[in-house]
Amino acid sequence: MKKNSEISAYILCGGKSKRMQSEKGLVLYKGKPFIRWIIEAVMPVTSNIILVxxxxxxxxxGLPMIEDVYADKGPVGGIHTALQHSKTDRNLILSCDVPKITTELIRNLVSESGKSEASLTFLHDGKNDYPLLGVYRKSAKKAFAEAIIADRLKLCPLVNLMSHQKLCVNSQQKALVQNINSRAELQALNLLNP
Known part of the structure; x- marks a missing residue:
């Protein structure tokens, strides 16, 4: 499958990283920063990658970087910034703490998002939603702007109010979408995947 010029990818790198105690996207896994693993998974899908x-x-x-339009608004603010900046209708949004994400999973997500008119398509494991592993249409920007103005900054309730589709990952893929948020989770990841 060739690269998709109709997709922009935005990696949100603006978290506080309190539990990790260092910048999550730059934490090393198998000798490489998390952000590098994510970029390598995204590159075969689109080379239009921007860090928020x-x-x-x-x-x-060495990638373009943009700052949040509204500071300290969490992932809702980061997604709003991405959608405001974007020149494409569909936008892959990823957090910087999923180093095991794969090109295959991203391609499937992008492909499924193109078959639906929903504002967003995101991953789901049967129990948990992963809206920071999703494709957002530019038209969703208005809902994010309104949420920021109203100070409704919880992402899951917001996306569940919007038109969306959930793409279920199988049991083997579940480990690929795991957020690594703490030193303990990083240690467990390294022990499981030496």
């Missing part, structure tokens, strides 16, 4: 961050440490990655 104000952290200058990401300049080493």
């Amino acid at each position: 961050t104000s952290n200058g440490d990401y300049e080493l990655i």
Whole structure:
């Protein structure tokens, strides 16, 4: 499958990283920063990759960076920033803490999003939603702007109010979508995947 010029990818790197105690996207897994694993998974799908961050440490990655339009609004603010910046209708949104995500899973997500008129398509494991592994249409920007103005910053309730489709991952794929948020989770990841 060739790269999709109709898709932009935005990796949200703006979290506080309190539990990790260091910038999550730059934490090393198998000798490479999380962000590199994610970029390598996205590159076969689209080369239009932008980092949403104000952290200058990401300049080493060599990709375009944009800062949040509204500071300190969490993932809702990051997604709004991405949608406002984007020139494409569909936008792949990923968090910076999913180093095991694969090109195959991303391709499937992008493909399914193109078959639906829903505002967003995101991954689901039968129990948990993963709206930070999703494809958002540019038209969703208005709902995100309104949520920021109303200070409704919880992402899952917001996306569930919008037109959406959930793409269920199978039991083997479940480990691929796991967020690595803490030192303990990183240690477990390294023990499981030496």
